[in-house]
Amino acid sequence: MTKGEGAGGLADDVSRLFQRIDAARDDLVRLTQDLIRFPTINPPGDAYEVCARFLGKRLADRGAAVEYVRGLGEPDDTDLHPRFNVIGRFSGASPGPCIHFNGHIDVVEAGLGWTVPPFEGLVRDGKVYGRGACDMKGGIAAAIIAMEAILDEGLLSVGALEFSGTVDEESGGFGGAGMLARKGYFARDRVDHVIIPEPLNPDRVCLGHRGVWWAEVEITGQIGHGAMPFLGVSAIRGMGDFLGLLEAELLPALGTRITRMPCVPEGARAATLNLNSVHGGQPEPYNGRPAPVVADRCRLVLDRRYLIEEDLDGVKAEIVALLERVKARRAGLDYSVREIMTFEPTMTEPEAPLVQTLDHWIEALFGKPSTHVASPGTYDQKHITRFGSVRDCVAYGPGILDLAHQPDEWVGIDDMILSAKVMAATALTLLRRRCTAA
Numbered sequence: 193m194t195k196g197e198g199a200g201g202l203a204d205d206v207s208r209l210f211q212r213i214d215a216a217r218d219d220l221v222r223l224t225q226d227l228i229r230f231p232t233i234n235p236p237g238d239a240y241e242v243c244a245r246f247l248g249k250r251l252a253d254r255g256a257a258v259e260y261v262r263g264l265g266e267p268d269d270t271d272l273h274p275r276f277n278v279i280g281r282f283s284g285a286s287p288g289p290c291i292h293f294n295g296h297i298d299v300v301e302a303g304l305g306w307t308v309p310p311f312e313g314l315v316r317d318g319k320v321y322g323r324g325a326c327d328m329k330g331g332i333a334a335a336i337i338a339m340e341a342i343l344d345e346g347l348l349s350v351g352a353l354e355f356s357g358t359v360d361e362e363s364g365g366f367g368g369a370g371m372l373a374r375k376g377y378f379a380r381d382r383v384d385h386v387i388i389p390e391p392l393n394p395d396r397v398c399l400g401h402r403g404v405w406w407a408e409v410e411i412t413g414q415i416g417h418g419a420m421p422f423l424g425v426s427a428i429r430g431m432g433d434f435l436g437l438l439e440a441e442l443l444p445a446l447g448t449r450i451t452r453m454p455c456v457p458e459g460a461r462a463a464t465l466n467l468n469s470v471h472g473g474q475p476e477p478y479n480g481r482p483a484p485v486v487a488d489r490c491r492l493v494l495d496r497r498y499l500i501e502e503d504l505d506g507v508k509a510e511i512v513a514l515l516e517r518v519k520a521r522r523a524g525l526d527y528s529v530r531e532i533m534t535f536e537p538t539m540t541e542p543e544a545p546l547v548q549t550l551d552h553w554i555e556a557l558f559g560k561p562s563t564h565v566a567s568p569g570t571y572d573q574k575h576i577t578r579f580g581s582v583r584d585c586v587a588y589g590p591g592i593l594d595l596a597h598q599p600d601e602w603v604g605i606d607d608m609i610l611s612a613k614v615m616a617a618t619a620l621t622l623l624r625r626r627c628t629a630a
């Protein structure tokens with residue numbers, strides 16, 4: 193890799209980085225605990241500002257230029273729950289590439305089933321426990337320790353290292369990474385490579401994610417007396433018809449469409465459709481007795497995950513085609529489709545410089561080739577590559593994906609150390625790559 197490099201120089205510097213990261217083990221654990229102790233639960237978006245300012249202070253104390261950007265006017269931004277993002281940039285003496293680490297500071301609610309306190313950062317048996325430990329405060333801590341190791345070794349002479357702590361990833365990221373992307377923070381004239389330290393296991397590189405089309409289908413009929421249902425048109429029966437077509441035709445067809453993206457788990461390599469909710473007839477919950485009427489409306493929320501090989505128009509058209517068939521065979525019935533949220537699929541190619549460099553250092557540290565994966569669900573990469581213009585973006589970080597959003601969530605301390613080393617070595621290699629080529 194990185195031909196033309198003073199190979200000995202890089203190897204020596206990386207080994208100094210690794211020693212420094214090993215020595216920072218207690219600091220890394222403490223930082224992870226500190227972050228877990230901010231209960232940044234989303235929704236509603238608690239404790240965002242204190243958490244962002246905590247990170248901003250740490251970055252500023254190390255010499256970063258720090259900015260706070262509130263998502264004013266973005267979804268869910270209120271004075272009670274302001275959407276507070278932090279960006280810190282460390283600049284070398286001369287211009288060069290910028291390696292950016294982006295982590296979401298929000299976590300989902302703790303939920304039930306915990307045997308340890310969810311917001312205390314308990315350390316036991318080499319693990320830090322808490323809501324957000326793996327998704328993704330452990331990753332944020334590892335990225336910060338990686339950047340600090342480069343700074344402390346005096347190795348940031350050219351280019352820049354940047355960190356952003358952003359909000360609302362768990363609810364679409366509009367007031368977080370999405371807003372920063374729209375404001376130009378992820379433009380190629382200021383950022384070259386982006387690592388999102390989501391919990392993907394420290395020996396894997398996540399190249400991207402499938403697309404999402406969330407929509408609500410409403411079928412309308414005609415109200416009538418429940419004792420004479422033949423005088424009405426039941427929207428629920430129409431929906432049943434539509435659901436039958438989904439079961440018989442669309443769902444089996446989706447299962448045969450397999451992406452070239454390395455999605456995990458294996459089932460996510462196929463196109464999928466989840467029926468998120470269905471409701472027809474009298475509103476729930478109701479008190480007293482039901483009214484004897486024919487349901488004149490029935491709504492279904494669809495969660496369609498589509499592949500990079502599919503196109504969004506086609507995804508919509510095949511739903512509409514089935515609805516048209518239902519309408520054609522049931523007089524008096526109609527339908528509408530309302531789009532709720534759409535995110536396009538995104539994938540960084542395995543040949544991209546960031547992927548190649550991560551692969552190199554993962555193999556060096558783990559003694560085996562890295563594994564490329566893609567995520568079944570979306571994360572903030574879509575904003576950075578689609579609204580922003582940085583194409584060299586992946587998710588790479590410590591933690592086990594299956595533990596995210598679970599009770600007793602934890603992140604392994606050894607994993608955080610390993611991934612901090614991979615991130616530091618990767619960042620240093622990329623900082624030098626452009627400047628030696630120039």
Ligand SMILES: [Zn+2]
Nearest residue numbers: 296327328390
């Ligand atoms: Zn996450």
